[in-house]
Amino acid sequence: MTTTLEQFLNENLSSLKDQGLYNEIDPVEGPNGPLITIGGKKHINLSSNNYLGLATDSRLKEVAKAAVDHYGVGAGAVRTINGTLDIHIKLEETIATFKGTEAAIAYQSGFNCNMAAISAVMDKHDAILSDELNHASIIDGCRLSKAKVIRFNHSDMEDLRSKAKEATESGLYNKVMVITDGVFSMDGDIAKLPEIVDIAEEFNLITYVDDAHGSGVLGKGAGTVKHFGLSDRVDFQIGTLSKAIGVVGGYVAGKHDLIDWLKVRSRPFLFSTALTPADVTACTRAIEILMESTELHDKLWENGDYLKAGLKKLGFNIGESETPITPCIVGDEKLTQTFSKRLIEEGVYAKSIVFPTVPKGTGRVRNMPTAAHTKEMLDEAILIYEKVGKELGILS
Numbered sequence: 001m002t003t004t005l006e007q008f009l010n011e012n013l014s015s016l017k018d019q020g021l022y023n024e025i026d027p028v029e030g031p032n033g034p035l036i037t038i039g040g041k042k043h044i045n046l047s048s049n050n051y052l053g054l055a056t057d058s059r060l061k062e063v064a065k066a067a068v069d070h071y072g073v074g075a076g077a078v079r080t081i082n083g084t085l086d087i088h089i090k091l092e093e094t095i096a097t098f099k100g101t102e103a104a105i106a107y108q109s110g111f112n113c114n115m116a117a118i119s120a121v122m123d124k125h126d127a128i129l130s131d132e133l134n135h136a137s138i139i140d141g142c143r144l145s146k147a148k149v150i151r152f153n154h155s156d157m158e159d160l161r162s163k164a165k166e167a168t169e170s171g172l173y174n175k176v177m178v179i180t181d182g183v184f185s186m187d188g189d190i191a192k193l194p195e196i197v198d199i200a201e202e203f204n205l206i207t208y209v210d211d212a213h214g215s216g217v218l219g220k221g222a223g224t225v226k227h228f229g230l231s232d233r234v235d236f237q238i239g240t241l242s243k244a245i246g247v248v249g250g251y252v253a254g255k256h257d258l259i260d261w262l263k264v265r266s267r268p269f270l271f272s273t274a275l276t277p278a279d280v281t282a283c284t285r286a287i288e289i290l291m292e293s294t295e296l297h298d299k300l301w302e303n304g305d306y307l308k309a310g311l312k313k314l315g316f317n318i319g320e321s322e323t324p325i326t327p328c329i330v331g332d333e334k335l336t337q338t339f340s341k342r343l344i345e346e347g348v349y350a351k352s353i354v355f356p357t358v359p360k361g362t363g364r365v366r367n368m369p370t371a372a373h374t375k376e377m378l379d380e381a382i383l384i385y386e387k388v389g390k391e392l393g394i395l396s
Contacts, residue, residue, distance in 0.1 A: 020334035020363075021354055026344075031056045034372040036349060043349035044381045046307075046367040051324070052216055052296040053372030054246025054286045063285045064278035071277035080263070083274035091275075091284045095251050098222055098287050099239070100231035103259040106280070108272050110212050110240030110250035114141035116266035117236060117252050118179070121206070122147040127173040129163055129205070131155065131180045131191070136357075138179055138210055148173065154184075157195045164203040177206040182214035182224030186358050186366060188321025190218070193228045201233070208236040216244020217323055221290040221297045244290075247282045249275050299371040300324055303378060307369045310382040315395050319364075326367040327353075328385070330394060336363030339392055346384045 002010075016022040029037040033056045036045040054060060067087065077083035088106060095104035107113045118141035122128060127148040130138065142149045150167060153159040160178065167176050178200050180191045193209065200207045211223040219226030221244075225234050235258065241249035252262060263269060275283075290297070304324025312318050317329040330336040333354045340352035343365065354363040369378060389395035 020332075020337045026349075034370060034374070034377055038344075038349065041347070043344065043347050044373075044377050044384075046348060046350040046369065046381060048368055048370060049213075049243040050246055050372075051244040051300055051368065051370055052246065052290075053370050054244070054289070054296070056372075057246065057286070057289075059289065060246065060282040060285050064282040067277040067281040073278070074276055075274035077273065078271060079269055079274045085274070085277060085280070087277060087280045087284070088274060091280050091287075092251070094284050094287050095239075095253055098291060099237050099253040100222065100226060101237060101253040102256045104251050104253040105259045105262050105266075105269065106241070106275060106283075107250045107252070107268055108275055109248065110210075110238070110242060111137040111140075112268040112272070113238050113240075113250035113252055114138050114210065115144055116141075116268040117238065117262060118142055118147075118177075118208070119145040120262055120266040121145075122175065122177055125173065126175040126177065127167045129160060129167065129176065129178040133184050133187070134179060134181055135185060135210060135212065138181070142179070147177075155189065155192050157192055157199065160196065161199050161202075164199055164205060168203045168205070175206060176203070177208055179208040179210070182209050182211035183217065183323050183325070185213045185325065186353060186364070187319050187327060188323045188325030189319075190214075190224060190227075190322045193224060193230055193234075197230055197233050206236070207234045208238070209234050210238040212238070212240040212243060212250075213323070213325065215239040216290060216297065217300065220294050241279075241283045241286075245283055245286045247279050247286060249279060249283060296371040300369070303369040303371065303373050303375075306375065307367060307378050307382070310378065311367070311385060314382070314386050314389065316385070316389065324369055326369070327364040328367065329362060329364040331361055331363060333360070333363045335392065335394070336365065339388065339394065340365050342388045342392065343384060346388060348381045348384045350381075 026038045032048055035042055075083040092104045092106055114137040122145040124146040128142050129150050132151045133154045150163050152163050214224035218224045225237050237253040239251050241247050308326050319327050336352045343350045350365045353366045
């Protein structure tokens, strides 16, 4: 007899596979660098978020090993009991300096940041204006807060202004927040922060920018808010320590009072064990490297521009990306999955991205060149893209 759970799983897993929406996970055998080994075969890696190559940087490995020797492998408690080590304070001070804010607070992941920060400030008596293409963790953080979520059309400032006016003048909400990604991870476009901030100030909105894909990439590394010179006009700066920084974790940067409030009211901070000593010291060293030199940042952009030019010249639809994120938009989900599989078979690891990560009918392969790639690697990848694209009829 088939149980209720078995029936649910069998039907829905089969449905996902039939629609080309089932994602297979490929274990990486070794470090996640510009080249990776999967199933005993080397691939050019174009699917990592290790933007600056810091995940395998020897300088980070050295301090992480030293931290384990001195502090052990775990912090031992939540931050509010005795899990706050002196190195946690140093990390947060370094983040605040990096982001140009009064203070910062570190969390166990970028996802945790959005679950923590939104619900600590917003509640059922409030409203949140959210860009329709915001990341899943923003969406879930908004849901957790129980605030009224009002979506505005992607980067449509006229729509945002209209909805901000309606929400604030309705008298229905105690507070209204506007939330946007700094860089949109699937398309590579940049939020219109100057206009968003102007609208926020006109209608007294709280401003919230998730810069997971902007930190290390824009503003000479300091992020989207710094890129636009708005560090003193944005209330919440959210970031991850697992992408350009190369380790794991996340942070919120802002005014002292905001950070104090999050330390006493954000649940992931209160009820999750603190970041490990190795991760904390590696994150601190990575941010110090970014503040010392723009070399990695500049190399990332050089490689990003090079790959984009090569794929565009072949005739691929790379959308409107303004950053090194380079989507090859195919459309049909099954064709997108086939395209990705053939690229992997030919030696380029570039994963397909389909619904629900992106809207139906906009399936794509998302390419992420890093500072660690060589021109030879990118040239080889472009040749493979050309071969597979013509084989599948994506290119004429």
